[in-house]
Amino acid sequence: MIKGKFITFEGCEGVGKSTQIRMLKEYLKTTNQEAIFIREPGGNSISEKIRELILDPANSSMTSMCEAMLYSSARSQLIEQVIAPALDNGTTVICDRFIDSTIAYQGYARGLGVQKIKLMNELVCGDYMPDLTIFLDLPPSDSFKRKGGHDKSDRMELESIEFHNDVYSGYIEATKLYPTRIVRISPRGSKSDTASAIIKTLQARGLIQ
Numbered sequence: 001m002i003k004g005k006f007i008t009f010e011g012c013e014g015v016g017k018s019t020q021i022r023m024l025k026e027y028l029k030t031t032n033q034e035a036i037f038i039r040e041p042g043g044n045s046i047s048e049k050i051r052e053l054i055l056d057p058a059n060s061s062m063t064s065m066c067e068a069m070l071y072s073s074a075r076s077q078l079i080e081q082v083i084a085p086a087l088d089n090g091t092t093v094i095c096d097r098f099i100d101s102t103i104a105y106q107g108y109a110r111g112l113g114v115q116k117i118k119l120m121n122e123l124v125c126g127d128y129m130p131d132l133t134i135f136l137d138l139p140p141s142d143s144f145k146r147k148g149g150h151d152k153s154d155r156m157e158l159e160s161i162e163f164h165n166d167v168y169s170g171y172i173e174a175t176k177l178y179p180t181r182i183v184r185i186s187p188r189g190s191k192s193d194t195a196s197a198i199i200k201t202l203q204a205r206g207l208i209q
Contacts, residue, residue, distance in 0.1 A: 002127060003090035005207045006083070008098040011136035012168050013157050014143035016187045016194070020136065021096055023195040024202075028092075033208055035092035036082075040101065041074035044081045050074040057155045064110035068117065071102050076124045084128055092208070099125060100133055100174045100182065105156070108170025109163050118177065130181060132205050134198055135171060137184040140164035 009017045021037060028035050041051040053059065054070050062070075075098070086093050099121040107117030138146075140161060175182045183201055187194045202208045 002087045004087035005092045006087055006095070006128065006130045007092070007202065007207060008095045008100070008130040008133045009136070010097060010100045010104075010133055010171065010174075010182075011187075012138065012140045012143045012164060012171070014140075014146055015136040015138045016146070016191065017096055017136060019191055020134075020187070020195055020198060021094065023191065024094065024198060027195070027199055028208065031209065033092070035094050036086055037094050037096075038078065038082060039096040040078065040098055041071055043078045043083075043095075046077045046081075047074040050077075055153075055155050057153065057158060059155060062155075064106060064112055067110065068102060068106040068112055068120065071106065072120055072124050075099075075102075075121075079125060079128050087128060095130075098130060098133070100135070100171065100178075103174045103177070104167045104170030108173055109159075109166035114170070114173055114177065132202065132207055133178070133182045134201065135175060135182050135184050136187045136194075137171075138187050139168050142188075 009021055011017050025037055041054060042048045050070055050073060083093055103114055103117050106112050107114040175184060185197050
């Protein structure tokens with residue numbers, strides 16, 4: 001039986017996920033609430049090696065299906081090694097990216113099909129699906145401007161703006177696919193205002209205090 005709470009963060013490149021996750025971590029620490037923080041792909045030695053393979057700009061010839069399956073492989077390892085044991089033990093798990101990234105990037109922007117990726121995600125995740133997903137809703141035209149450009153060491157960030165626009169559209173499709181799980185929060189205000197909105201949302205769902 002799953003006892004813990006599973007929270008994920010999603011959004012286009014540069015929307016401020018890392019900052020908001022850090023601020024949530026600080027809030028939980030100051031209020032004595034325990035949680036583990038992980039990222040996707042990654043979170044363990046095997047998945048981190050898969051991450052390096054996926055994001056390496058030298059692998060520009062990687063096919064879309066290969067990319068999707070590598071993400072799924074990293075996710076499978078992360079679930080079995082980290083997420084499932086933590087949730088079964090009653091621990092709150094907070095993950096930077098998860099299944100909705102695959103829907104947006106590979107299912108929609110790569111054109112593999114949202115339903116195909118949805119089935120792949122369900123096969124890999126089983127019962128270990130997020131209780132709530134925070135989608136930081138900002139299109140790439142704005143998010144890259146805030147970020148200050150592309151990270152040239154990240155193969156995904158080096159894709160065209162058209163690709164990233166498709167990623168954003170994919171996230172919107174994901175919100176329609178999972179309307180009760182995915183909560184859209186605009187990060188256009190101050191960092192503290194966004195953090196407050198996230199905390200209030202998580203409190204309202206009974207996921208944190």
